[in-house]
Amino acid sequence: MKLVVQVKLLPTPVQAAALEATLRACNEAATWASQVAFEKDVKRNFALRQHTYGQVKARWGLGAQAAQHVIKKTCDAYATLRANLKAGNLGRPGSRRYRKAAEKPVAFRPESAQPYDDRMLSWQTAERRISIWTVSGRAKDVEFTVGPEQLATLTLYRKGESDLLCRDGMWFLLATCEVPEQSLNTEPVDFLGIDLGIVNIATTSDGEIMAGRELNRVRGRERKLRAKLQKKNTSSAKRRLKKRRRKETRRARDINHKIAKHVVAEAERTGRGIALEDLTGIRERVRLRKPQRVTHSSWSFAQLGNFIAYKSRRAGVPVVYVDPAYTSRTCAECGHIDKANRVSQAWFACRSCGVVAHADRNGSRNIRARAWELRRRGVQSITPAQPSEPVGGAGRKRSATASDARCASPSL
Numbered sequence: 001m002k003l004v005v006q007v008k009l010l011p012t013p014v015q016a017a018a019l020e021a022t023l024r025a026c027n028e029a030a031t032w033a034s035q036v037a038f039e040k041d042v043k044r045n046f047a048l049r050q051h052t053y054g055q056v057k058a059r060w061g062l063g064a065q066a067a068q069h070v071i072k073k074t075c076d077a078y079a080t081l082r083a084n085l086k087a088g089n090l091g092r093p094g095s096r097r098y099r100k101a102a103e104k105p106v107a108f109r110p111e112s113a114q115p116y117d118d119r120m121l122s123w124q125t126a127e128r129r130i131s132i133w134t135v136s137g138r139a140k141d142v143e144f145t146v147g148p149e150q151l152a153t154l155t156l157y158r159k160g161e162s163d164l165l166c167r168d169g170m171w172f173l174l175a176t177c178e179v180p181e182q183s184l185n186t187e188p189v190d191f192l193g194i195d196l197g198i199v200n201i202a203t204t205s206d207g208e209i210m211a212g213r214e215l216n217r218v219r220g221r222e223r224k225l226r227a228k229l230q231k232k233n234t235s236s237a238k239r240r241l242k243k244r245r246r247k248e249t250r251r252a253r254d255i256n257h258k259i260a261k262h263v264v265a266e267a268e269r270t271g272r273g274i275a276l277e278d279l280t281g282i283r284e285r286v287r288l289r290k291p292q293r294v295t296h297s298s299w300s301f302a303q304l305g306n307f308i309a310y311k312s313r314r315a316g317v318p319v320v321y322v323d324p325a326y327t328s329r330t331c332a333e334c335g336h337i338d339k340a341n342r343v344s345q346a347w348f349a350c351r352s353c354g355v356v357a358h359a360d361r362n363g364s365r366n367i368r369a370r371a372w373e374l375r376r377r378g379v380q381s382i383t384p385a386q387p388s389e390p391v392g393g394a395g396r397k398r399s400a401t402a403s404d405a406r407c408a409s410p411s412l
Helices: 013-040 045-060 064-087 096-102 148-157 213-232 235-244 247-270 290-298 301-315 359-376
Strands: 002-010 114-116 121-124 129-134 137-145 158-167 170-178 191-196 200-204 209-211 273-277 319-322 347-349 356-358
Touching: 002 148, 013 045, 013 064, 013 114, 013 129, 013 137, 013 158, 045 064, 064 096, 064 114, 148 158, 148 170, 191 247, 191 301, 191 359, 200 247, 200 359, 213 235, 213 247, 247 273, 247 301, 273 301, 273 359, 301 319, 319 359, 347 359, 356 359
Parallel strands: 191 273, 273 319
Antiparallel strands: 002 137, 002 170, 114 158, 121 129, 129 137, 158 170, 191 200, 200 209, 347 356
C-alpha cells in the first residue's frame, strides 16, 4: 500500500530562495501549458508534450525531467477537473459554478506543489540531507527533519515521486512509500463496532468512549476568536489570523490519528475485525438547525474513517461497513425499534424491555451485530464509494454519499 511521509526541510536562506524560484518557474510554465491545452483541446500527456515541451524548457530554463513533470501535472489537473465535473462536485451542468470551472483554463498558484523523481532528487536519510534540482542548479546538503518512525518508513520503503511544496513559509517534501500490508485476517473471532459522532467522536462496542467535548470547546473558542479578529481588521489582527490558520485542522487531524491507531491496535490485539457505518452522503442528506450546521460541518468524520481503513489494511484487520439506518433507535438487547427509545443525545431507554444504556454504546453494539449478520450471510461488506462520515444528533442515521474529498477548481 502507498503511504505519504511528510518531511520538513530546513534550507538556508540561499537554498530557500532557489526553491522558491523553482516553484514559481514550474507553476508559471504549468499555467502556460494549461492555456495551450485548453485552446487546442489537447489534454493528454504525450500529445500536449509535442506542443509545449521545447518552449517550457527554453522559456523558463527547466531541465528535461522538470519540463515533463510540469506537462504531466497539467494533464493530471484536467483529469481531476473532468472527474469532479462528471461526479457533480462542481454543480449541475449549465450552472454558474459548473461553467466557471469548465469554461476557462486551469491556473496554478505560484506555491503549488511540484513533483520530483529520483533523477531530480536524491536522499541521504542517515545524514538527514537531500540533494535537489533547482533552476539555479543543484542544491546539495539541504537538511530535513522527521520523526523516528517516519524516518524508518522513509529509509525502508520510499519509492516513487516526492512533491515539493511551501506552506506558510515552511518547506516540505511529501515522499511516497510502498509499505507492505500484513495478510488479512479472514476469520475474525468477533467485530469491534464503532459508533461515530460529534459529542463522542468514537464509541466502541466494548464500551470505551473517546469524547470530543474538549475539542468542541476549542473549536468554539477558535471560531469566536476568528470572528473577533476579522471584525477588528487591523494589521496585527491579520497577522494573528494568519498565524493561527490551520491550527484547528492540525489538532483535529492529530486526534483522528490517535483514535484510529488505538482502535486498530485493539482490534488487532484481540483478533477482531472492525465494523463501521456506511454514512456516505450524510452532509447532503441531513437537515439541521442553523446553530448546529457549523458544529456538524467542522469535524472531519471521513478523515477518521480513512485513517481507520488504511491503518487496518496495514495491520491486516478486516473492516466491514454496515447499513446505519436506525442504529440509534434500535435496542441492542431486544431489537425493538422506536423513535422514542432515544430519549436524549446521551441516553437510550427501550420502550419494550426497559433497558437503559448509553446511547452511543447501544449504537455501537447494533453496528457490531449487523457486521456479524453480514458475515453469517456470507457478505463481506457494504463498502462505501467514498469515505464515510457520521451524523450527529439523536435522529435516524441514513446511508447516502458524503465525502471529504476536495472539489477541483480552476485555480490549483
